[in-house]
Amino acid sequence: MLIEAINIEHRFGSRAVLSGFSHAFSTGSTAIVGPSGSGKTTLLCILGGLLRPSSGELRVDGHAVSSKWSDRVAWVPQSPVASMRRTALENIVQGGLNRPSSRRVAIEDAASIAADLALNDVMRRPARLLSGGELQRVAIGRALNTRLPVICADEPTGQLDARTTRQVLDCMFTALRNHDRLVLIATHDEEVWKRCDSVIEMSSQ
Template sequence: MRLVTDALTFAHPGHPTLLDGVHLDVRVGESVAVVGPSGSGKTTLLALLGGLLRPQSGRVVLDRGGEELPVAEHVSWVLQTVNVLADRSVIDNVLVGAFADGLDRGTAAARARTALAAVGLGGTDERPVRTLSGGEAQRIVIARAAVSDRPVLLADEPTGQLDQDTSAHVMDALLTSAADKITVVVTHDTAVAARCSRVLVLGAGHLATRTR
């Protein structure tokens, strides 16, 4: 399976072209970091990949052996702002991702516990999320995204509010949990980008590969 963009072009109304014929091809098992200066269009690109925005021209395709799937129905998100249900338990928060796939509670709970163990939070099922640290809460968000069968994971500055050590733990959790997914991470953090299998630089409307 591949997430592919073909000559993707986008401009916000009344503004110059932000993305100009962007090409991207990410396969299952790959993690791609997108870096670039503020205002270069990184978050806009992610919104286009996830089906939240429509391009002026070009297209975004989730290709499964020649079959084109609707991308928006196959995406999980990890955002910079930790979006959790603070008064609910850890497992309740993770279950949301499994319920989105239509699973029954027993199957969803088993999958959620596996996801929590993968991000280093096994045994915390009944803790209220409000008692967790910022890094732990972000790992809950990653577990919620990973527990879904959706093959694409899009992350927008997933460590943007965390210190360096916590960021490293969160990226460990994200990359481990998403090992069998198509993963695209927008980040300004060079250490986070370096953890991904490829780094792409967005500038002047185009993507270019950063050599290591």
């Protein structure tokens, strides 16, 4: 898969956040780095189809994106939200229920994704009893189980301490190696961007 941003401009009122941004993103992981306020979240929302740029074009595999583009993108939020009464595994299963395949497949896939994310020991535990790092792995698992071709994550380690960050990233990149996805990660965390296949740097304007 190839996502091409072509001469993207975005302004909020008179504030220009992106001007003349062009880049081609291919399968694998790309970190979008830059200081706070440099437009990382804005760019991620445009690439993920949640925000229409003021001007410029977004193409996927050579075609201009339609309004349905955002349906093909899974998001990992900065603060993971899970159904707290459901178990870790059930939360990951939920990610797979939007697929045309059967519930049984979503459950089987969830179990193997939970294993990739080193959640075996806690997968039957209600989400409310999980640590922040475990919850973040559940959120990553849910995004993987959608099987959507694109995953966007905005500061996925923003709420975690250094040790938990390393553990979550070890699991996430192990899991990603088993799944062919285009992953876009907005981050200012060196631990994150040094593990990505490529890095683009936003400059403050």
